[in-house]
Each structure stands twice: as C-alpha cells, then as structure tokens.
Amino acid sequence: MVDLLGALQLILQPHVLFAIFIAELFGLFIGAMPGLTATMATALLVPLTYFMDPLTGISMIIAMEAVAIFAGDIPAVLLRIPGTPASAAQTIDAYHLGRRKPVATLGTDLVCSAIGGFIGSLILIFVAPALAEFATNFSSVEYFWLALWGLSMAIVISAEKPLKGVIGVVIGFLIASIGIEPVYGYPRFTFGSIELLKGVSFIPAMIGLFAIPELLRQISRPREKYIIRLSITEKAFELVKQALRKFKLVILRSALVGTFIGALPGAGADIAAWVSYGIAKRTSKKPEEFGKGSLEGVVASTSANNAALSGAWIPALVFGIPGDSVTAIALGALMAHGLRPGPTLFEKYSTLVTAMLMAFIFANAFLLFTGYLSVRLSSNILRIPRNILVPIIATFCVVGAYAVNNSLFDVWLMLILGIAGFFMEKVGIPIPSVVLAIILGPLVEFNFITTLMKSEMNPVVFVSRPIAAGLAVLVAATWAIPFIRAKMRRKK
C-alpha cells in the first residue's frame, strides 16, 4: 500500500520546496538562453545533488527540467530561435504570434505548458507503479531486449543516418566497458590506472559530452547577444481564456500524445512537440494558419513537450531504461544515491518514489510562478553576452566534474570526452545515443553474458519466453522503420 500521506510529508519539507524553487530559477536561466539545453543544465545540476538527500536532488532535476523546457519557448517567441530543441516545433507560429503580443503569447504558452506537465504527471503517478508490478516478471533476457529496444529507438529516431547511431552506441558501450568487467570482475582497458579501475565516471562523462560541445559552439561566436524590449503594461494571461476555451481538446490530446511519446525510450520532448504539432495541423479547422502564427499550433506543441518530460520517467523508473537524455542523467544521480531503478525500487522505497512522482505536480505548480517571472525577466536574461557566460559555465563544469570523486582525473576525462563529443556532433553521431549506451552498457553486457551462461550457450533462450519474444519482435520492427521509410521515399 502506497503511503500517500508519508510521501506528501516528504515532499512538503521546506528544504525540498526551496530546492525546487531554486532549481526552477536555474532552469529558467538556462532554458531562456538559446543554445543552452535542459540536458546540459541537468548535467551541471547533478554534481550538486550528490550532496543532498535523493528526494531533494531528484526533485531539483525534475523542477529544473520543467522550467527549462518552458523557458526554451521564450527566445522562440521573441527572437525566432528555439531555446531548447523541444521548442523548435512551435517556433515559427510562436514568433509570428509574439510579434503582435509577445507577453500574452508567452503567458498562454506558460499555462498550456503547466497543464501539459500536470496531465503527464498524473499519468506517471498512476501508470508507473502498475507497470512496475508487471515488470517483476522480467528476467535477464527481457531486460536485455528492453535495453536493446531503448538503444534501437534512440538510434532510429535521433541519428541523421542509423549507421552513425550504431557507431554512437558502440562507442558508448566501449566507454562503459572500461574498468572492472561486470561478470568476472576482470580489469579491462585500464592501462594500469587506478582511477580507471572503477570505470569512466558517469557525471564527468555527461558534463563533458553535453556541456563542452555546447560551450565550444557558443564561444565560436563570442560577441553575439540579443536585445529585446518587452512592454511592461501588456497582460500576460490575455490570450489564455481564449486558448483554453477553443483548444481544450487539443491541449488534452497533445498532453496524452506527449506523455506516450516521452515514454518511448530515445524519443524526447522535441519529438513529442513535433508529432503533436503535426496532429494539430492535420485535424485543425484552420490548417492554413499553421506556420503563420497559429495559437493552436503553439498550444499543441507546448502542452506536448512538457507532458513528455513526465512520460520519459516511466521507463526510467520502472525498467531503468531512460526515456530521454535528461532522465538518463537523472538515473545516474539516482544510482549514485544507491537507488537502483527497476520494479524493486517501487517495492523497497514506495514512499520515497511516490514523493518523487509528486515532485512533478509541485514542479508544474511552481512553474506558473517562475514561468511568469521568466516572462517578465526574459529581456534581461537574453542580454547576457556569450563571452561572459561561457567561462562561468566552464568553471561550473570543472567544479562539477571534480566534486564527484575529488579528482582532477575526472576533470581531464570531462574535457577529453567533451572535445570528442564536439567532433562526434560535427560528423553526425548523436550524443544521446552515446550517453544512453554508457548507461545501459553494463546492463546489456551483464544480461547478455549471464543469459548465455544460464542457457549453456544456447541462443534460442533469447526468444523462448513470450515477453522476450515480443520484445525481440519490437526491436526488429524498430530497425525496419528506416528501411520502410527509405522504400516509401523511393516510391514517391
């Protein structure tokens, strides 16, 4: 029986609420800066969470992410530049709407984001525990296929060419294979280094792969800054009533679609926003307005991208398979606190997990306040030039990488992986696939090898159980998508 009151008591502790608020301010700042993503913000936030209790730490990540995704819409409305990839779908419409009423557009965006996030949170709260109960039937074979499916989705969805996604995943696996081997405890690829014996530290690797390429991109055009003026007298919630009355079904549908897409491993808020935008356009009474300032388009994509955030936590908490790169990093933080994601997490720490799920509700409630603040402060945030911001964030990266193990070795590791990540991005290797593989590498290897050992090297065991066979079909179907798509394109 879930102790709802106990969970509520945990989440209502003043220091947790204060941490949520601070994290939202941080998310507001990062999200509003074009080019700085929620993923990068999470990578920077995780080292801080090491020094907190798990609930405070994870609540901070959840809250920061929710605000960052909304704040990403701010430069989309004001400058026609999406602050985060999740804002890309609505950028053109939001910008055209924002040219007439910038504050009101942002206000509507904010309310729809919060509603989307709220619906996604409710689904997460009700679906995750039920799914966790079902997942207790899973053995190493099912976990092997599930991890492989997550990786396959990440490859097929995020890579410009699936083969480059495969290369990204293999590189991630190879990085994860450094250190003590998980089955026999054999040291691998350590070159005699004591630091490498425990493997490549997850947090420095995340900071390196996500933050450093971003900083290198920003510093290559150091003097760029944006100047924007907003009218103080304009009412922020002027368009909200109209949007809620006209598009309530669009909001509900987009939130449901967003949560579902977010729950697919590898598909994040950006894809959820694009799909919902597409559905809204196809079903709209005025599809001709899309791309020219359609409020319906803005409402659909913004409700979906915030709902997707909660969705991404469903496979992360239930199976240990992250739905997107932010939850991938957050999983690392959970594991650092000794909490292993999976069905047993719901059994062993049911109150704590329920409190974490409740953090979504509180994060979205706070979003209305911090989001309003960000609408009013956005012109100041956007005015900070990159040549001031980059060295400060770089210093945070160094501290974050160092603080995990008090080791400069990790700082070097962060820099090396960051430079490698920069080049990988340049040639089209998707970084999220690399990161997902670093996280899932030990899980895939362990389950793969132990399954082979248990079955006396009989490969049929991989498809002998019904759920395993179903998951194997799912993996095969996922891989068939790019080929079918290519064939259809050729036919056209």
Place this chain on the structure above:
Amino acid sequence: MNKDFATGVSSFIIGLIFLYLCKDLPLIMEKHYPGPSFFPLLLTVILMISGAILMYSGLKEFKRLKVATPSLKRIIELIKSDEVRNAVLFIVITIIYIIAIPYLGFTITSMLYIAFVQIIYGVSILRAFPVAIASVLFIYILFIVVLRVVLPEPILRRFA
C-alpha cells in the same frame, strides 16, 4: 571532408585500437563461457563493419561529386576561420587552467580563467574582473561553504 568518410575512417581506427587492446584479455572461459573480451570484441567487429560501410559510402560520394580529396587550401581556410580559432583557443586556455589548478588552487585559477577568457573574447578588463570575482565567490559559497566540497588548494598552502 565528407562527413561519412571521416566518420568511417575514425570508427575503423577506434575499432583497430580496441581490437589490439582486447588481445591480452581472455575470450573464452571454462565450459566455453564467453570471457571478458567477448563483448568488447563483438562491439569492435560491429564498429569496424559500420566504419567500413560509411567509408565506402563516403568514397562513392567523393566519386559522385568528382572531388578526389579536399584541397589543402580549403583545409587551411577552415582552420584559419574565426569560429575554429575561437574554439581551439578556448580549449587551449581551458587545458592551461586545469593544469594550473593543483599549483595555484581552485579559487585563484578560476578567477584568472574567467577573467582572461572574457578579456580574450572582447570584454573590457573593468567588466571582466568584477564578473570573475563575483562568479568565483558564488561558486565558493555554494560548493565550499554550503555543500562542503573540498576543492584543490594552492600547493604552497599545503606545505605551510
């Protein structure tokens, strides 16, 4: 250079390196169970095959566009471009910063780093130093005072 070709060559080389590194690890254990190098070897093979396919498609692209190799002039132009120079300069300064941390300590090094990066990229000295001091002060309060993280101290203080 063609992106596919570059990715293919790099992947193939990484595959070769890991292939070499796997040679000292047991491949098969007792009862014919897979050993510690089994999984990485499997990955290496996938990496090298993927690399070879990308190299081939890159070469086909070269042929299609009738470009034998990128000209040296173009590569030099690319290296000399402001964007590449700014990024390389930033990496070099950051490397010097990390090397200096154990000697000067985190606080002083970070302050100098934040200030110098700003100045090099066009911020005035009068603005750069106050920003640097304020940022380091914030990091100091957050990490050292509140979170009690032990950040590197100057080498001289350790002998004092």
